[in-house]
Amino acid sequence: MSFCIAIDGPAGAGKSTIARKLAEKMGMIYVDSGAMYRAMALFMLEQGIGKEDTEAMNGCCGKADITIRYENGEQIVYLNNRNVNSLIRTEEVSTMASISCQQPDVRKKLVSLQKGLARKADVVMDGRDIGTCVLPDADVKIYLTASSSVRAKRRYEELLAKGEACEFDKIEQDIIERDHRDMTRAESPLRQAEDAVLVDSSDMTVEEVMETIVKICGDRKRGI
Numbered sequence: 001m002s003f004c005i006a007i008d009g010p011a012g013a014g015k016s017t018i019a020r021k022l023a024e025k026m027g028m029i030y031v032d033s034g035a036m037y038r039a040m041a042l043f044m045l046e047q048g049i050g051k052e053d054t055e056a057m058n059g060c061c062g063k064a065d066i067t068i069r070y071e072n073g074e075q076i077v078y079l080n081n082r083n084v085n086s087l088i089r090t091e092e093v094s095t096m097a098s099i100s101c102q103q104p105d106v107r108k109k110l111v112s113l114q115k116g117l118a119r120k121a122d123v124v125m126d127g128r129d130i131g132t133c134v135l136p137d138a139d140v141k142i143y144l145t146a147s148s149s150v151r152a153k154r155r156y157e158e159l160l161a162k163g164e165a166c167e168f169d170k171i172e173q174d175i176i177e178r179d180h181r182d183m184t185r186a187e188s189p190l191r192q193a194e195d196a197v198l199v200d201s202s203d204m205t206v207e208e209v210m211e212t213i214v215k216i217c218g219d220r221k222r223g224i
């Protein structure tokens with residue numbers, strides 16, 4: 001039986017940074033489930049599907065072959081045998097992913113892929129519905145969050161460091177709207193699983209969050 005850690009939470013809470021570090025520390029595989037939704041969104045954009053055409057989104061997702069491989073410890077997403085890692089982080093893909101991830105056929109396909117990965121290996125998987133839907137029997141469930149203003153500040157500083165022009169208020173407003181969409185959608189909305197441990201990283205450093213989660217994982221392994 002594989003050992004699985006589920007990390008859910010809103011956008012910008014630091015899930016991927018923590019999940020990647022945790023997987024490395026614990027000798028497990030990091031699965032970024034959001035990257036799969038992004039690859040699916042890229043496929044739809046390349047097919048010329050519009051943001052309102054939910055029927056086409058559900059209809060076409062069977063034609064997208066999405067697989068994950070690991071190269072030098074990094075997760076590479078393949079879309080119909082093409083490495084798409086460098087194409088899935090644009091604003092256009094983010095917007096399409098946040099709409100197409102609400103479609104039942106898209107979710108069915110990607111949840112099944114995610115469950116399959118967790119059957120084969122010890123994984124740290126992050127997303128929105130991992131503890132509630134994908135891995136309801138995960139050994140450890142973490143709900144990682146932070147206030148919207150702290151998440152906006154982190155994103156603002158990230159963009160500034162990259163030399164990109166941005167406005168703090170607009171970033172915070174986008175975060176609030178995205179949270180609302182993720183938490184109120186009909187299909188697998190973002191929520192804390194009943195048996196998940198809440199970690200609020202608003203006033204914590206990455207090291208402090210890691211320390212807290214590593215301790216929770218250690219306690220679970222010992223059955224505490």
Ligand code: DC
Binds near residue numbers: 034037099
């Ligand atoms: O975490 P991210 O921003 O890379 O996720 C991309 C999109 O996919 C985002 O709109 C939320 C959605 N998503 C989801 O619905 N379920 C998941 N398990 C992971 C991501």
